[in-house]
Amino acid sequence: MTNMDFSFLLEGYYIQIFLRGLGMTLLLAVMSVMLGTMLGIIPALMRLSKNKVFQLIATAYVELIRGTPILVQVLLIYSFFRMPVTLVFGIDLSSFIPGMLALLINSSAYVSEVIRGGINAVDKGQTEAAESLGMSKKQTMVKIIMPQAVKNILPALGNEFVTMIKETSIFMYLGIAELMYSAIIVRTSTYAVKESYVIAAVLYFLLTFPTSKLMAYFERRMKRADAR
Amino acid sequence: MQMLDNSIKIVELTKTFKDGTVAVDHVNLELKSGEVTVIIGPSGSGKSTLLRMLNLIETPTSGSVLYGEFDIMGKGFDIQKHRQNIGMVFQSFNLFPHLTVLDNLNVGQTTVLRRTTEAATEISRDLLKQVGLIEKEKNYPAQLSGGQKQRIAIARALSMHPSVMLFDEPTSALDPEMIGEVLNVMRTLAKAGMTMVVVTHEMGFAKEFGDHIIVMDQGKVIEEGRPEIIFEKPTNARTKEFLKRVIEKI
Ligand SMILES: Nc1ncnc2c1ncn2[C@@H]1O[C@H](COP(=O)(O)OP(=O)(O)O)[C@@H](O)[C@H]1O
Numbered sequence: 364m365t366n367m368d369f370s371f372l373l374e375g376y377y378i379q380i381f382l383r384g385l386g387m388t389l390l391l392a393v394m395s396v397m398l399g400t401m402l403g404i405i406p407a408l409m410r411l412s413k414n415k416v417f418q419l420i421a422t423a424y425v426e427l428i429r430g431t432p433i434l435v436q437v438l439l440i441y442s443f444f445r446m447p448v449t450l451v452f453g454i455d456l457s458s459f460i461p462g463m464l465a466l467l468i469n470s471s472a473y474v475s476e477v478i479r480g481g482i483n484a485v486d487k488g489q490t491e492a493a494e495s496l497g498m499s500k501k502q503t504m505v506k507i508i509m510p511q512a513v514k515n516i517l518p519a520l521g522n523e524f525v526t527m528i529k530e531t532s533i534f535m536y537l538g539i540a541e542l543m544y545s546a547i548i549v550r551t552s553t554y555a556v557k558e559s560y561v562i563a564a565v566l567y568f569l570l571t572f573p574t575s576k577l578m579a580y581f582e583r584r585m586k587r588a589d590a591r
Numbered sequence: 592m593q594m595l596d597n598s599i600k601i602v603e604l605t606k607t608f609k610d611g612t613v614a615v616d617h618v619n620l621e622l623k624s625g626e627v628t629v630i631i632g633p634s635g636s637g638k639s640t641l642l643r644m645l646n647l648i649e650t651p652t653s654g655s656v657l658y659g660e661f662d663i664m665g666k667g668f669d670i671q672k673h674r675q676n677i678g679m680v681f682q683s684f685n686l687f688p689h690l691t692v693l694d695n696l697n698v699g700q701t702t703v704l705r706r707t708t709e710a711a712t713e714i715s716r717d718l719l720k721q722v723g724l725i726e727k728e729k730n731y732p733a734q735l736s737g738g739q740k741q742r743i744a745i746a747r748a749l750s751m752h753p754s755v756m757l758f759d760e761p762t763s764a765l766d767p768e769m770i771g772e773v774l775n776v777m778r779t780l781a782k783a784g785m786t787m788v789v790v791t792h793e794m795g796f797a798k799e800f801g802d803h804i805i806v807m808d809q810g811k812v813i814e815e816g817r818p819e820i821i822f823e824k825p826t827n828a829r830t831k832e833f834l835k836r837v838i839e840k841i
């Protein structure tokens with residue numbers, strides 16, 4: 364802990380690098396959770412369906428992804444999707460797209476379990492009541508089950524978002540300028556090794572901690588709204 | 592109301608659950624149109640399972656259910672459409688907690704019958720007046736008492752204009768002082784000639800409004816007939832024992 368020197372931060376250039384990294388990390392996390400949620404609905408509904416083949420495929424997908432490290436997934440997909448370097452707004456799409464793909468696939472597996480759990484947690488009597496009115500399975504899902512399941516799903520999605528913020532750090536292996544990669548750049552040009560990592564850690568925490576608190580707040584509010 | 596004949600014929604109906612429990616065991620019954628059939632019997636005797644097979648919320652293992660001449664498990668029979676014709680009221684209400692009272696009554700009409708919200712609302716408000724809860728239309732189910740919830744649940748079932756109503760212990764989850772308000776609504780329906788099948792422990796209701804009493808035990812119908820026969824001169828020893836226990840509890 365002795366002799367740490369943050370004086371290099373006085374140079375706006377390094378602050379800028381960190382802030383860009385922070386922005387990229389946030390973008391990656393937001394996109395992976397949003398797209399992962401959309402993609403995650405598919406295996407969730409497949410596992411809930413009565414079709415055994417669907418169940419099997421979806422279960423295999425979820426378990427395979429949850430049972431392997433995200434780093435392996437990212438590197439695997441990256442090595443399969445070789446594309447020429449394409450710069451858009453200073454982002455190299457040839458590493459961004461495969462990386463993004465890996466992240467959203469990973470996220471979809473976790474989110475699909477969240478969605479499935481949220482749907483299963485809705486009382487079976489709700490389905491029975493809806494179907495006894497003559498509603499189809501689809502109408503029951505859309506009008507009765509989903510609006511109730513969302514209340515179970517949203518808080519867990521918040522947790523997934525916090526997880527994803529942290530997971531994006533593996534993107535530094537692809538040379539995508541997210542927060543961790545920025546720390547490496549600063550480290551290399553300033554030789555301030557400990558300091559760079561400390562700043563990265565602080566910035567990650569500044570993202571995740573308020574997010575967790577915000578999610579907890581919304582969860583409490585939703586619970587209160589339920590008891591109205 | 593797609594059919595005028597609301598008689599229900601139950602033939603060799605059986606339900607064996609996955610764990611091997613035989614909940615309903617080769618039951619044969621005829622329930623007449625316009626009558627109130629009351630099913631009684633000890634807990635676990637298969638009353639709910641039998642009732643739930645009448646709209647295929649529970650799938651029978653074997654046997655058949657005929658409404659008029661239609662086998663509801665027959666090929667090409669549209670059970671989803673048929674369910675509009677059969678209202679169901681549950682012991683635990685099963686109101687939709689995310690919807691207001693009015694929307695609980697509207698949702699079936701707008702999604703299944705494709706009524707406009709205005710048309711549905713008009714019908715719903717009439718029903719809310721009938722069950723005495725028009726002032727609660729903007730409330731959510733969590734804001735209602737048990738008795739009010741069950742009255743809303745009955746109104747919700749009626750919103751589809753069913754010609755048969757199934758009740759599964761509609762007053763069992765209620766505090767004693769709320770049972771009367773629910774039974775009153777059911778009385779009005781019975782007087783209006785609704786075909787009803789009611790699982791209940793309310794022997795008062797059964798005696799007064801039951802046209803046909805069915806006694807179940809261990810998945811089988813052990814005795815059936817007019818209430819004055821079943822309650823005054825039961826022949827089956829287990830019926831006698833059951834009635835004695837129910838009366839002692841009161
Ligand atoms: N989903 C189920 N799976 C397995 N057994 C069940 C299920 N539902 C009911 N049963 C069993 O079937 C029997 C009849 O139950 P039920 O129809 O609920 O009786 P009742 O309504 O007369 O109390 C009981 O032994 C009960 O434990």
Ligand SMILES: [Mg+2]
Nearest residue numbers: 638639640760
């Ligand atoms: Mg029961």
